Amino acid sequence: MLLKNFRKRYAMVMDTRRCVGCQTCVLACKAENGVPLNGYRDWIVTETKGEFPHLSMEIRSERCMHCSNAPCVTNCPTGASHYAKGGTVQVDRSLCTGCKACIAACPYEARYVHPDGYVDKCTFCMHRIDKGASTACVEGCPTKALAFGDLNDPASEIAKLLHENPPKLLRPEEGTEPNLYFLV
Ligand code: SF4
Ligand code: SF4
Numbered sequence: 001m002l003l004k005n006f007r008k009r010y011a012m013v014m015d016t017r018r019c020v021g022c023q024t025c026v027l028a029c030k031a032e033n034g035v036p037l038n039g040y041r042d043w044i045v046t047e048t049k050g051e052f053p054h055l056s057m058e059i060r061s062e063r064c065m066h067c068s069n070a071p072c073v074t075n076c077p078t079g080a081s082h083y084a085k086g087g088t089v090q091v092d093r094s095l096c097t098g099c100k101a102c103i104a105a106c107p108y109e110a111r112y113v114h115p116d117g118y119v120d121k122c123t124f125c126m127h128r129i130d131k132g133a134s135t136a137c138v139e140g141c142p143t144k145a146l147a148f149g150d151l152n153d154p155a156s157e158i159a160k161l162l163h164e165n166p167p168k169l170l171r172p173e174e175g176t177e178p179n180l181y182f183l184v
Contacts (some may be wrong), residue, residue: 010066010086010124011152011179012135013158013167018145019059021046022181024088024183026061028140032037032125039112041122041136045083061137061146064089064110064122065178072102072111085126086150089178091120124148 021044042063049056066088072081073089080095081102091102096118103111103119114120118178123136129148133139139144149156158181167181 003043004172006083006085006087007152008086009179010129011149011151011158011181012063012066012124012138012180012184013147014061015145015147015161015183016129016142017183019044019061019143020143022142024142025137028136032128032136033123037114039114039120041120053135058060060182061141062108063137064106064111064124064179065108065123065176065180066124067173067175068179070104071174071176075101075105076087076155077101086124086129088126089120090123090126091121097176107171108132109176109178112179118130143154145163 008123023044026040026042026044029035029181033041035041042061045060045062047058049058068087068120070089073083077099078097080092082090082092084090098113098117100113100119111119111121128135135148138148143174147158149158153159161183162181165183169178169181169184
């Protein structure tokens with residue numbers, strides 16, 4: 001399905017300047033989505049920048065980037081990985097054989113194998129979005145480092161954030177067109 005068929009374009013903005021690495025987003029996701037002990041739908045990365053003595057640390061809350069040109073979708077042999085509402089990338093568990101082709105194709109290591117045999121990852125909490133709430137990680141973050149919304153709506157919080165702050169994309173050279181933007 002072509003992405004232009006979606007009226008909304010769901011995306012997330014992650015402000016690394018606000019993130020303290022407390023892992024609340026990880027725990028909120030685990031609790032909300034019943035993520036098993038061996039898996040993660042989101043995780044924290046810390047990266048040291050600069051050269052001594054001028055060092056700084058970037059802390060990022062990462063997850064599936066819901067790429068607009070997603071290699072996991074292209075490489076899934078059964079159609080289980082697909083584009084869905086708002087241009088998000090979702091996995092149809094009933095079609096997933098657990099072959100791991102999507103895991104090999106994803107440059108961001110965003111997927112894991114669920115103990116029940118299918119591949120799992122962040123869904124942008126679509127079950128919550130459908131009810132008018134935000135994602136569990138956004139609502140749980142104590143420093144307001146995360147924001148979720150519709151990039152096609154110029155009045156949305158994320159559209160304003162990106163208008164005011166040039167964002168960073170992770171591994172743009174992969175050509176995946178990720179929809180998780182980092183403010184640095
Ligand atoms: Fe697929 Fe990985 Fe992109 Fe998520 S981050 S849409 S799993 S390629
Ligand atoms: Fe987890 Fe939902 Fe946040 Fe994705 S959006 S990382 S599923 S809490």
